[in-house]
Amino acid sequence: MAKHVAQYRRYTRSTAGSIGYFTILILAGLFMVFPLFYCIITSLKPLDELLIFPPKFFVRRPTLTNYTVLxxxxxxxxxxxxxxxxxxxxxxxxxxxxxxxxxxxxxxxxxxxxxxxxxxxxxxxxxxxxxxxxxxxxxxxxxxxxxxxxxxxxxxxxxxxxxxxxxxxxxxxxxxxxxxxxxxxxxxxxxxxxxxxxxxxxxxxxxxxxxxxxxxxxxxxxxxxxxxxxxxxxxxxxxxxxxxxxxxxxxxxxxxxxxxxxxxxxxxxxxxxxxxxxxxxxxxxxxx
Amino acid sequence: MQRRIEKLPRKKLTNEEVEFYLFLIPFIGTFFVFNILPVVSSMVLSFFDFDMLSTPTFVGFGNYLRMFVKDQVFSKVVGTTLKFAVIAGPASYILAFLLAWMINEFPRAIRVFLTFIFYVPALVGNAYYIWQIMFSGDSYAYVNNFLISFGFITEPIQWFQDSQYNFTIILIIQLWMSMGTSFLANIAGLQNVNTELYEAGAIDGVRTRWHELWYITMPSMKSILLFSAVMQIQSVFSASTLMQTLAGYPSVSNSVDTLVSYISDIGTVRYEMGYASALSVFLFIIILIVRYLIGGLLNLVGKSDR
Missing domain, CATH: 1.10.3720.10 (MetI-like)
Known part of the structure; x- marks a missing residue:
């Protein structure tokens, strides 16, 4: 643990570098998680919300119907x-x-x-x-x-x-x-x-x-x-x-x-x- | 006891050696039948005409001649395969290293959590169906609707049926799923880099994290980098199920048909086993060449051009 803290403060680290670093990390994380998140949300949507136009990303009335009809x-x-x-x-x-x-x-x-x-x-x-x-x-x-x-x-x-x-x-x-x-x-x-x-x-x-x-x-x-x-x-x-x-x-x-x-x-x-x-x-x- | 065994004439195997050989049998036996024999038999069959029913007839280099001279689809499919490999391969390789490198310095709990986040798409196997729903061709689909409502497009796009877009989207999905074995190997490799080297490097004038990466981190884990490259090569050249599921086979003007899809079409649908074997041999050789090219490139790691 202490080793990691020490590594963090290594003086090869610049502030600009760190900002770029976290930006890339967050973007990549979102890219990886978004489809899975979308999948879980969609699985909780009732039929009328699936067919609503225009489609909404989030679910308003989550339901387990999609699971129970399986x-x-x-x-x-x-x-x-x-x-x-x-x-x-x-x-x-x-x-x-x-x-x-x-x-x-x-x-x-x-x-x-x-x-x-x-x-x-x-x-x-x-x-x-x-x-x-x-x-x-x-x-x-x-x-x-x-x-x-x-x-x-x-x-x-x-x-x-x-x-x-x-x-x-x-x-x-x-x-x-x-x-x-x-x-x-x-x-x-x-x-x-x-x-x-x-x-x-x-x-x-x-x-x-x-x-x-x-x-x-x-x-x-x-x-x-x-x-x-x-x-x-x-x-x-x-x-x-x-x-x-x-x-x-x-x-x-x-x-x-x-x-x-x-x-x-x-x-x-x-x-x-x-x-x-x-x-x-x-x-x-x-x-x- | 041990001494006496060692003094026996060299040709006779000791009991221990016999037992060690027996230990190889389950693996090497199946390995021979399902990995070596397929490669060898396709090398032989590539010189024959064979439809699985009649006896094979020898055609010399006929299959290879057909491949390079006559077959229009072949050149198209090889083009797609190489284009895909050249973009998706390095991109996924670099991303798998970069992400591993970025999460390396976090405390353990956060590192494990981030590893999980990046690894999940590769872990869950068939989850690319999610993309099929997101990128459906109708205006109910999330991506089409999003783009229409912000005015980027006016008509829903048939993403997977449009040769303008399907390659790019499949490339993105491949990238999404590619943080697998090589990503995990990179994380483990980075954890094992001797931290004293960083301190020594700082004294020797390493000032930016890029220098540190190139002169210290990467050279210390060269063998892991090679393993990781081998894993990514294997995965980009075998990509086919993804394309077949999302864009169908054959796709619109063969836009996303890969060599592997083409081989399985020629082989298991049209039963032209001789030709399919010649195509397979071609694929094996391409993969082998790429593997040794990358191995050579990795030797440059840590070298200074000054």
């Missing part, structure tokens, strides 16, 4: 909405769990072993940081077809497991936070690799896998089925949301209500993991 609005879907909710939660949890386990096991070998080939493999992982599922879309589609897993949960889950960024973050964190001497001590006690991994490394690695938990959960929570899912019962919640949004201005209130509801889980996960994320990201640099 069950009825979603009730006439072919598939009960609970199935979409289940799909989204199931996909987010399973793929997050698997990416943490697979990624941290590989990170352990990359960081703490001397086995042959680990350096070149990690180098390839670093190159693949550049390409995500979207860039690899069509080539992956060929693989899905070859494995015959089109139109199953696997097309969501399997490609999410080998996430380069997840493994990379855990490896970099391990380099910094798990001392080699600790490994040596465990080895002298006769610990096997699996024991070291589970008893020594994973507890120290908590900030790293909490961070991966956040990144993986937030990306899988918003996943929308592409051309690889046809069955209605395998589609996700954001997909339903997009069909409500397509309903035009009369549905604006409800679609904003759904948007607000969909925002809650990732925000909750962020608040829960926040302090760990900062600790992990400080070791995320790529050294060349």
């Amino acid at each position: 069950p009825a609005l979603l009730g006439n879907l072919q598939i009960p909405v609970s199935r979409y909710v289940f799909n989204s939660i199931f996909i987010a949890i399973v793929s997050t769990f698997l990416t943490i386990i697979a990624g941290s096991m590989a990170a352990f070998t990359f960081s703490k072993s001397k086995v042959k080939g680990r350096k070149i493999l990690f180098l390839i992982v670093q190159v693949m940081l550049l390409y995500n599922g979207v860039t690899l879309g069509v080539p992956q589609y060929l693989i899905f077809t070859g494995l015959d897993i089109i139109d199953t949960y696997w097309v969501y889950i399997l490609p999410a497991i080998p996430s380069a960024v997840n493994c990379f973050l855990m490896k970099q964190f391990m380099d910094v936070s798990v001392p080699d001497t600790l490994m040596e001590a465990a080895r002298i006690d006769g610990a096997r690799v699996s024991t070291m991994y589970w008893r020594v490394v994973m507890p120290i690695m908590k900030p790293a896998w909490m961070t991966v938990l956040l990144f993986s959960f937030q990306s899988m929570w918003s996943v929308v089925p592409g051309g690889t899912i046809f069955s209605e019962q395998l589609k996700t919640l954001p997909f339903v949301m997009s069909s409500i949004t397509a309903g035009g201005i009369a549905r604006a209130g409800s679609s904003m209500a759904v948007t607000v509801i969909l925002m809650i889980p990732p925000i909750a996960v962020f608040l829960f993991t926040q302090s760990n994320v900062m600790e992990t990201m400080s070791s995320s640099g790529i050294k060349e």
